[in-house]
Amino acid sequence: MVVKYSVESDIEIDICPDKSIAASDGNDSIVFSVSAVLTGSKEPVVGVPIVFSSDNHAVLSETNSIFYGTLTDGTGLARATLKNNYSEQVVVTAKLNDSSQNIVMAKVTFVDEVKPLVVEYAKNKNHTLLNNEPSIVWDNAEFIIQTSGGSGSLQWQVVNSTGDINVLSGSKGQGIVSILRENYGSHVIRADDIITGEFIEYSFSVVNYIYSDNESYFLGELLVSPPGRIISPSVYQSLCREWGNMSAYSGWGGDYWSSDHNMKHNLAKVMNIDTGIDRYSRITLHQYKAAYQTK
DSSP: OOOOOSSGGGEEEEEEESOSEEESSSSOOEEEEEEEEETTTOOBOSSOEEEEEEOTTOEETTTTBSEEEEEOOTTSEEEEEEEOSSOEEEEEEEEETTOSSSEEEEEEEEESOOOOOEEEEEEOSSOBOOTBOOOEEETTOEEEEEEESSOSOEEEEETTOOSSEEEEEOSTTEEEEEEOSOOOEEEEEEEEETTTOOEEEEEEEEOEEEOSOGGGOOHHHHHHSSSOSSOOHHHHHHHHHHHOOGGGSTTOOSEEEEEEEEGGGTEEEEEETTTTEEEEEEOOHHHHHHOSBOO
């Protein structure tokens, strides 16, 4: 249906680019759509003359110039395609016919090269993490996710958040992930590029959650309880492999009792979580009851 109008003031126009950033290679393009609707009813208006123009070095592909005139189609839309060989910001203006009042504008950016948004790595203070790590964490443990490509304007979120994990935007495409409280299982961190529309996801799975206040766990509990706060040597080794020298993290560092013990000979294995080296140490029952952390 063709919607009729009496004067141009009866019509509202709006402009929308299909993306906000493109490569300045003369091939990548941005398509601008202008919608024309009746004021009030918002019905699309067909056959309305729209004049596009661009500034700086960009050109409209339809005419290979800075001007292009066309009519709205059967859905009330008019489109124009913009390309550029220069890295710069460009403003595209659309007018209803040659009106000096019914004008809309949109700003876009052309850059040297638009590389895809990717995760470069995840790391803590000492080590680059492997796929699906960290697998062992504690209260206030923190690591970063480093990205490259995209526009650099990222919005971070925890996809499956239960309030146990937080992520903040850092500088240069970084996401800073903090562990707030005990949690297990798989977690997904997502970053959305608010300019290009791309997104990335980083997954890790928590298998072990540890505490530095293990002193409160006594020998009797150790022997009758399932694996708890007194940690096995293998978990300590995973901790050191993933996080490195634990003295780099607040509340950690030094020698810790492990759950590997021989009460018959009054021996227990001690792990140095700075070096990752373990040793057997002679103990008294009182020592091993009192704490797993040596003083």
